[in-house]
Amino acid sequence: MAKPGSPSQLTERSRGRSAETRRTLVTAAVTTLQEVGFGGASARAIAERAGVPQGLVFYHFGSVANLLLAALDAVSAERLAHYGEALAGVESPQDLVAAARDVFTEDLDAGYVTVLVEMIAGASSTPGLGPEVAQRIRPWIDFTREAFTRQLGGSPLGAVVPAADVAYGIVALYLGLEMLSHLDGDRRPALALFAHAANLARLLEALT
Amino acid sequence: MAKPGSPSQLTERSRGRSAETRRTLVTAAVTTLQEVGFGGASARAIAERAGVPQGLVFYHFGSVANLLLAALDAVSAERLAHYGEALAGVESPQDLVAAARDVFTEDLDAGYVTVLVEMIAGASSTPGLGPEVAQRIRPWIDFTREAFTRQLGGSPLGAVVPAADVAYGIVALYLGLEMLSHLDGDRRPALALFAHAANLARLLEALT
DNA sequence: GTCTATACTTGGATAGAC
DNA sequence: GTCTATCCAAGTATAGAC
Numbered sequence: 545m546a547k548p549g550s551p552s553q554l555t556e557r558s559r560g561r562s563a564e565t566r567r568t569l570v571t572a573a574v575t576t577l578q579e580v581g582f583g584g585a586s587a588r589a590i591a592e593r594a595g596v597p598q599g600l601v602f603y604h605f606g607s608v609a610n611l612l613l614a615a616l617d618a619v620s621a622e623r624l625a626h627y628g629e630a631l632a633g634v635e636s637p638q639d640l641v642a643a644a645r646d647v648f649t650e651d652l653d654a655g656y657v658t659v660l661v662e663m664i665a666g667a668s669s670t671p672g673l674g675p676e677v678a679q680r681i682r683p684w685i686d687f688t689r690e691a692f693t694r695q696l697g698g699s700p701l702g703a704v705v706p707a708a709d710v711a712y713g714i715v716a717l718y719l720g721l722e723m724l725s726h727l728d729g730d731r732r733p734a735l736a737l738f739a740h741a742a743n744l745a746r747l748l749e750a751l752t
Numbered sequence: 753m754a755k756p757g758s759p760s761q762l763t764e765r766s767r768g769r770s771a772e773t774r775r776t777l778v779t780a781a782v783t784t785l786q787e788v789g790f791g792g793a794s795a796r797a798i799a800e801r802a803g804v805p806q807g808l809v810f811y812h813f814g815s816v817a818n819l820l821l822a823a824l825d826a827v828s829a830e831r832l833a834h835y836g837e838a839l840a841g842v843e844s845p846q847d848l849v850a851a852a853r854d855v856f857t858e859d860l861d862a863g864y865v866t867v868l869v870e871m872i873a874g875a876s877s878t879p880g881l882g883p884e885v886a887q888r889i890r891p892w893i894d895f896t897r898e899a900f901t902r903q904l905g906g907s908p909l910g911a912v913v914p915a916a917d918v919a920y921g922i923v924a925l926y927l928g929l930e931m932l933s934h935l936d937g938d939r940r941p942a943l944a945l946f947a948h949a950a951n952l953a954r955l956l957e958a959l960t
Numbered sequence: 961g962t963c964t965a966t967a968c969t970t971g972g973a974t975a976g977a978c
Numbered sequence: 979g980t981c982t983a984t985c986c987a988a989g990t991a992t993a994g995a996c
Contacts, residue, residue: 562962581876583791586989597964602991604962658876664931665873668789668866678936704955705948712941716928717921723872723931724924728886733920740913747912770980794971805982810973812980 566604566614568594573615578655582666585612609670612663616680619659623651624687631691637745640695645738648718652731657722660684664719685711699748774812774822776802781823786863790874793820817878820871824888827867831859832891839899845953848903853946856926860939865930868892872927893919907956 572594576585587608591598605611630643651657660681667673689711696702721734780802784793795816799806813819838851859865868889875881897919904910929942 565962581873583874583877585877587991588989598990599964599966599992600962608990661931662873662876664935665789665870666791667935668870669791669793674935681932681935704951706944709941709944709948712932713925713929713945716932716942717925718928719931720924720926720928721921723869723927724889724920727872727875727882727889733917734924736914736917737921740917743912773980795973796971806971807974807982807984808980816972 562604565596565600568596569601569604569611570614570618573611574619574659577612577615577659577662581658582612582662582669585662585666587611609673612666613673613676613680616659616663616677619656620680620683623656624683626650627687634691634695637695637699637748638742640691641738641742641745645735645742648721648734648738649731652722652725652734655726657719658726661719661723661726681715685715688714696748699752701748770812773804773808776804777809777812777819778822778826781819782827782867785820785823785867785870790820790870790877793870793874795819817881820874821881821884821888824867824871824885827864828888828891831864832895834858835895842899842903845903845907845956846950848899849946849950849953853943853950856929856942856946857939860930860933860942865927866934869927869931869934889923893923896922904956907960909956 569590572590573585576590576593580589585608587601588598590608590611591601601608601611605614627647630647631640634640634643663673663677664681667677689707692710692714693702693707697707721737725731725734777798780798781793784798784801788797793816795809796806798816798819799809809816809819813822835855838855839848842848842851871881871885872889875885897915900918900922901910901915905915929945933939933942
């Protein structure tokens with residue numbers, strides 16, 4: 545049961561091919577989660593999208609769950625990097641809310657958060673998956689905490705409520721909004737909330 | 753393909769038996785969703801818990817999805833009735849937050865919201881399920897909107913933010929918190945948020 | 961090391977027995 | 979009208995070919 549990627553006996557050709565197959569499968573796993581959810585993300589469904597035989601899922605990842613976790617890793621890395629860029633120019637709570645709204649819209653359009661939501665919900669039905677998913681969410685909460693601390697740590701709000709708790713709540717809200725918006729295909733209620741948040745941010749700035 | 757419950761040819765005995773089988777299946781569907789999620793809620797898994805043969809799922813409900821929707825209906829009805837009672841004695845924003853916290857704890861303990869979350873996430877993988885689930889969530893949002901309007905409609909917050917938007921956000925937050933708390937089995941971060949909300953409610957009351 | 965063909969299991973659904 | 983025996987599709991996983 546040799547793991548792929550082991551160093552011995554690898555030709556240039558086979559090494560490159562393996563890596564590409566893995567990449568293809570990971571990409572296909574992401575789109576499968578987006579299109580048919582965790583429940584529909586079988587080895588067959590993913591492999592078909594990837595254009596490779598179904599057995600390769602098990603050869604390269606050992607199980608469907610592992611492949612889905614790899615997909616989650618890929619999306620997390622991609623998004624966190626992007627969030628970092630999006631927040632680079634932020635200099636006020638108002639900017640922060642605006643950036644959050646833009647990022648939310650992107651996430652919804654591209655279905656990035658769907659992947660996360662499906663994995664969280666799906667974790668209930670696959671033994672051992674829960675902790676793995678939980679671990680992969682922590683960076684999102686940490687990122688949010690830091691962004692909040694930077695822009696609002698010194699404000700009246702930051703004085704009353706610990707950043708860690710707020711960050712947890714914001715991520716929860718983000719996931720919930722994604723879930724509801726995705727469910728009925730209407731993002732307007734969610735975007736309305738961002739607009740109100742912008743108003744409150746303006747109000748808060750006026751106080752300081 | 754006669755639907756059960758048709759009036760003709762029914763003995764007292766058979767009518768009672770059918771209703772009881774349906775009830776048993778619905779209850780089993782709820783616990784199955786709670787224990788193994790949407791992905792694990794197969795006709796066989798549910799029927800085993802109900803102690804009835806698997807084919808009865810299709811006889812009585814036509815499909816697994818229909819049975820799961822019936823389970824969601826049962827939970828929704830039960831919870832909305834209970835929420836109504838819990839809010840009967842509420843006379844201030846502070847009371848409202850306290851009641852919400854109690855209800856949240858109950859929901860988490862009994863796994864009621866898990867059913868909802870699993871159905872929302874699972875809707876992605878079953879064609880046609882989305883709208884059905886969306887329809888069943890609307891009452892939760894309406895209920896929240898009314899509760900908010902009653903206690904905070906006249907406050908500064910109510911003046912700035914439309915109740916409908918807030919209600920949507922609160923339900924989203926509620927679902928997200930349930931999802932995260934359930935995932936890593938730690939409800940403390942969520943409960944901390946309710947504590948902060950209580951403080952803010954107190955603050956708001958001081959202003960009015 | 962990489963991948964394909966095949967074994968085995970579980971699940972949805974229904975034809976027909978009671 | 980109610981339920982059971984059975985069928986077929988879809989899923990996971992691996993033994994063995996290249």
